Amino acid sequence: MAKTLNTRAAAAKLCWQIIDKGHSLDAALADLFETQDFSPQDRGFIQELIYGVCRWYGELDTVAASLLKTPIRNKDRVIHFVLLVGLYQLRKLDTAEHAAVAETVSACKQLNKQWAKNLINGCLRTAQRDPLILEQDMNSLSHPSWIRDAIDTAWPQQAAAIMAGNNQRPPMCLRVNSRHASRDDYQSQLAEAGIASDIDPNTRDGLILQQPVSVTLLPQFDQGACSVQDSAAQIAADLLDCQPGMHVLDACAAPGGKTAHILERCDNQLSMDALDISESRCEQLHGTLARLQLNANVYVADASETPSWPTPATGYQRILIDAPCSGLGVIRRHPDIKHHRRPSDIEQLQSIQAALLQNLWAYLAPGGKMLYMTCSILPAENNAQVSQFVAQQNDAMLIATPHPVAQTVEPGVQTLPGVHAMDGFYYCLIQKANTDT
Numbered sequence: 001m002a003k004t005l006n007t008r009a010a011a012a013k014l015c016w017q018i019i020d021k022g023h024s025l026d027a028a029l030a031d032l033f034e035t036q037d038f039s040p041q042d043r044g045f046i047q048e049l050i051y052g053v054c055r056w057y058g059e060l061d062t063v064a065a066s067l068l069k070t071p072i073r074n075k076d077r078v079i080h081f082v083l084l085v086g087l088y089q090l091r092k093l094d095t096a097e098h099a100a101v102a103e104t105v106s107a108c109k110q111l112n113k114q115w116a117k118n119l120i121n122g123c124l125r126t127a128q129r130d131p132l133i134l135e136q137d138m139n140s141l142s143h144p145s146w147i148r149d150a151i152d153t154a155w156p157q158q159a160a161a162i163m164a165g166n167n168q169r170p171p172m173c174l175r176v177n178s179r180h181a182s183r184d185d186y187q188s189q190l191a192e193a194g195i196a197s198d199i200d201p202n203t204r205d206g207l208i209l210q211q212p213v214s215v216t217l218l219p220q221f222d223q224g225a226c227s228v229q230d231s232a233a234q235i236a237a238d239l240l241d242c243q244p245g246m247h248v249l250d251a252c253a254a255p256g257g258k259t260a261h262i263l264e265r266c267d268n269q270l271s272m273d274a275l276d277i278s279e280s281r282c283e284q285l286h287g288t289l290a291r292l293q294l295n296a297n298v299y300v301a302d303a304s305e306t307p308s309w310p311t312p313a314t315g316y317q318r319i320l321i322d323a324p325c326s327g328l329g330v331i332r333r334h335p336d337i338k339h340h341r342r343p344s345d346i347e348q349l350q351s352i353q354a355a356l357l358q359n360l361w362a363y364l365a366p367g368g369k370m371l372y373m374t375c376s377i378l379p380a381e382n383n384a385q386v387s388q389f390v391a392q393q394n395d396a397m398l399i400a401t402p403h404p405v406a407q408t409v410e411p412g413v414q415t416l417p418g419v420h421a422m423d424g425f426y427y428c429l430i431q432k433a434n435t436d437t
């Protein structure tokens with residue numbers, strides 16, 4: 001594999017692709033590491049630079065504008081990102097300043113923009129000598145105005161904490177596979193491998209690593225001993241409370257984190273149908289099940305339409321709708337969401353969510369439970385969505401959604417990044433009236 005770029009040049013190029021051209025951060029990074037040969041240390045540093053620039057873009061862009069006499073031309077926009085990569089190191093990291101400047105300047109040549117060396121050198125030296133002090137709150141400045149307004153409106157008391165939480169590096173959380181080992185035993189295995197972790201007090205199966213590591217270093221990872229999953233996502237299996245032998249539908253299942261957890265809890269003794277509209281994501285779902293040695297019937301299907309997959313004659317006893325959503329609760333893990341989401345997406349997502357609830361309700365058995373959840377913190381995708389749905393049904397009952405830390409909203413419960421020690425998720429349990437009673 002070739003290595004053609006230094007770390008700063010690689011990071012600047014990817015930031016340009018992600019922020020200006022709309023590429024996904026995960027996909028761009030995976031593609032870079034597949035095609036270019038970087039040491040594990042360099043990979044970590046590139047990742048840090050890209051996540052950092054995506055997180056702090058508003059602040060860095062404001063500082064860049066103050067340093068540049070005229071904005072960099074569109075055809076040279078990658079150089080704008082070279083500057084942001086340099087500023088990120090100077091303002092937010094403890095990289096030795098001379099290396100931050102020299103290596104960032106040399107990225108210009110690597111990107112075939114030799115002419116920009118003096119410009120970047122001059123800007124970074126000014127920023128080093130005379131760092132711009134901004135009056136605004138940096139967390140708030142580093143959110144697009146429509147997201148800032150949406151958070152302020154929905155969560156006026158918690159808005160500052162949420163925006164601070166969105167800009168923090170999240171911990172790496174593991175879900176121990178109870179079919180392999182107890183959580184305590186796996187924690188000991190981690191310790192033997194030199195990986196320090198803490199018991200997650202909010203979940204039954206979770207461990208929180210003190211430092212993130214590559215999954216390749218986790219004991220028995222390939223054999224299915226554990227999975228990487230945030231605490232907020234792990235709580236879905238508790239809430240759904242499946243029992244061995246049940247018919248369960250996971251309607252938006254890929255890549256399979258929650259499907260697998262539910263199966264692990266029931267020792268793989270469920271009749272589990274796992275759907276996803278995306279064929280490529282269903283491939284990932286197959287991979288998840290294979291690694292964890294679990295069984296589910298996987299169907300590529302649109303769960304908002306009349307079933308193209310076989311449904312049980314008596315209906316499902318449990319249905320999970322982990323609905324497609326804006327992802328505004330998981331910005332700390334996916335900071336590119338701030339750059340890719342548009343206000344118009346919300347309305348579109350709301351109609352898909354409403355269609356999923358409406359369509360799948362018919363396939364829930366009497367007495368059965370549906371868990372509707374999202375990784376959003378916007379009421380329009382969450383409690384407002386469920387309220388509207390329940391008001392249209394004469395056999396839907398809102399039941400308690402017991403959660404260790406979430407705050408109650410009407411209906412359902414909500415976690416918030418920066419407020420609760422987990423990602424921002426919404427959950428609501430709805431039960432179908434039992435016609436026998």
Ligand SMILES: C[S@@+](CC[C@H](N)C(=O)[O-])C[C@H]1O[C@@H](n2cnc3c(N)ncnc32)[C@H](O)[C@@H]1O
Nearest residue numbers: 252253254255256257258276277302303322324
């Ligand atoms: C939040 S993700 C699911 C994550 C998954 N539950 C997990 O824990 O790994 C939402 C998923 O819904 C899928 N999706 C979107 N619209 C759908 C539809 N109409 N029918 C089925 N799946 C859909 C997306 O492809 C995406 O994989």
